[in-house]
Amino acid sequence: MLASFLTTIFFSLSVIFAARSARVLGGQTANLARICVATVLLAMWAHLFGQGLHGGGLPWFFVSGVIGFGLGDMSLFGALPRIGPRLAILITQCLAAPVAALVEWLWLGTNVRAVDLVCATIILAGVAIALAPDHGMEVSKRTFWIGVLFGVGSALGQAGGAVLSRKANEAAALTGYVIDGGTAAYQRVVGGLLMTIVGFLLIRRTQPKVDAPKPEDRWERGSIFVLANALAGPTLGVGCYQLALRSTPSGIVLPIVATSPLVTIILSFFIDGTRPSRRAVLGGLLAVVGAVLLKDAQANWWLVRKCLNI
Template sequence: MLAALLCTLLFSLSAVTARRTTKYLGGTEANFTRLIIAPLVLSAIAFLFFADGAKHFDTGIFWLLFASGAIGFGLGDIALFQSLQRIGSRLTVLIVHCVSVPLAVVIEFVWLGSLPTLPQMICAVIILSGVTIALAPRENPHLDRRTLWAGIGWGLVAAFGQGFGAGVMVRFITETYTKFNELSGTDAFQAGLTVAVQRQLGGMVFTGLCLFALRRYLMSNPESRGVRALTNPDSDWHGGRRWLVLNALAGPAFGVTCYQWALLNNSTGVILPIVATTPLVVIPFAIYMKEEKPSWRSLAGGVLAVAGVVGMVMWSLDDAGQ
């Protein structure tokens, strides 16, 4: 239980430190750099604390996990940073963590033919209703409409990366090509770290290629406002270094580690509803960082959306017999 609470806390810290990082660095630069740091940390944990650090590495699924990471940590987190710098950590985390859940259900239906149950559909309506209330323009007067809608758009792309890349694809790969779901204890923990490292490598390469392409384009089109919104050649690395390192450690490094640790001796039915409260835990951090002062209606919408996520997770686990 402690690990699940730490995971939720770290994921929330990851969001607010990412938002602060974007004040100094371009979002694509920040994502690329943190995806260099995180797999190094996770690999160090695997090799320092286990006799065979590469025990669960499988070359047969490497490229599948690599592709999953390119979508989730790459495309999804590039969009995440763009949303963060436009609408802040509270609204971005709300979109990503809440919308990704019903989105994953829809993707599973389209791709795998898994029909959503009636309770799942009810929870999806609750989630989307809560998110709509929280994101209503009148509840966010500190944001002009153009910035708000741009942030929502990027947040939805990030939710797709989370729901498809980190959710459906990983589940499909591990259940179809491995026996990871039969592991328990430290074996499950180590397998989780191995999967995370391979996915982060995919995200790092994808983000690096995007960064290279954006910089090359800027060389011949230096006045392009659209591209300059995605990358910042004049990033203040000295000023943002502490926030960048904190973000890398809080989210993809120790946040992921705590998530795997939480699953060691607890069922997913206990852990996932706790982690689903991240959009609520991030609120006091966002207020403390002076990002915004949300209205009560906006906060109520967030609570409603998170309640829908927790309900959907618990019903889905009941249906799966967990």
């Protein structure tokens, strides 16, 4: 459970650094740069201290990266400019958890207790309250629904990547390999890097060229944010994420990770001075309550049963 909470913190920091690097370098360039840096960092860990590109889970981790890092992130970047970050993240986070829990139950036979589902629902409700748009969106219906479809694609990518990581850990264990979080993240980011490169090239070919001059010192100003984003997100964040999925069902891990936008709101207040709305605070408190209950679900469930003499 601790790994899930650490994932949330690292992902929240990653969002802040990603926003700053994107403002300097551009979204797609910053995204590709952070994946490249993360691949190098994770490769050093995996080949020096981990299992490298070995183990029975490698094919599954690779496909997990293609779907999660590749298709999931590409869909998210497609949703962001159309329906905005709040609604895009809301759709992604609140759909990924139940979809992952359902797929894992149907495919891997992983059962989640009723008390865990209740706590997860409380967390997702808090996220929905905090992140839901305040007013009607001033975009065309066509743009809105295309953005929603991209958001659903992002959720499916995140859910699929999580379930495939669970399958990868099972396959690795059957072959006698205990894959650490850093190695799992490395085997996963390899597939994500390939998909990101393909997506970057396709976008460059289809987007019209802009003749506006680019600042000569943009890499000098943006490199520190790219490095910080790569460390917090694809490296430490995904490493903790894979460690959490190794021992905990995705239907429990994903609701906790879904609170990362709320943690980002808090961190943005201290770092950038951006004050959160009252609704964001209330939704965040509700999500925190759900996370605390989920952490102590076993003890709480035992207490309830004892009080009811079940």
